[in-house]
Amino acid sequence: MVGAGRTAESNEMYAMCILRYLEYCDNELVDRRDRFPAHPDIVRRFLTRIALLGNGIGAYSVSHFRRFRTALEFWHTTHGLRMNYDPKMWTMQLAAAAATAPAPKPERLAATLDDLRCLAAGIDKCSSFDTAVFAAACAAFFAMARLGEFTADSADKELIAERHLAVANARRIDATSKAPLRYELDLPFDK
Incomplete structure (x- = not known):
């Protein structure tokens, strides 16, 4: 008891x-x-x-x-x-x-737009994997989220839609005269 x-x-x-x-x-x-x-x-x-x-x-x-x-x-x-x-x-x-006791890990520098630009320059835009990595990095950066909320721990683990961004939950917003084609994703439940 x-x-x-x-x-x-x-x-x-x-x-x-x-x-x-x-x-x-x-x-x-x-x-x-x-x-x-x-x-x-x-x-x-x-x-x-x-x-x-x-x-x-x-x-x-x-x-x-x-x-x-x-x-x-x-x-x-x-x-x-x-x-x-x-x-x-x-x-x-x-x-x-x-x-x-071991020293606490030093605080990491925050990611910047220059970091995203550097990542964009280094990816193969024809590769769906590279594009997905860049999309997750952009979403994490602009949502001020932890990368773990956008990725699974390993390839064997399943993404949980309520806890991670999921392609299945993406909404396509067609281009208009005022805005280009875009996709919207719902942020995880705890954001």
Whole structure:
């Protein structure tokens, strides 16, 4: 019942964290009786390993690092167990995780009209693929949208009409004396 109040994403994240903890215990040959309830020294070593993955450079952000401990606490709570973990040790480990956490990605420069012109100059206008790429870039630029709203993650994934621009939803507007032939597309639902 306790888990019912959590989102599916939270449950997946917690399951991944518990899986990592169990993998750590397997690799370190931790006795099964010492895994749950988790002994404070084992939790400390596990969290230290998580904080220092990648040659002393953290592989996780501090918020992600916190999730590992929260997942362990949640597991204990749902099973009616108490996790005895020293708050001072947690504070020190959080500081270590913050010091070794990867830097956030630098902000990218915004796309400009010159970028679109450069893209237009480099495409094969007879290629339907190149034309579609340019159309998606233009639509994303002028709609001030994220490119992910206009493209699928991979060729295997299906575009969802409510979330992505779709050719099937394009409306042809014939040319008039005041305007050339054009197509209109509906923007995704969250724009």
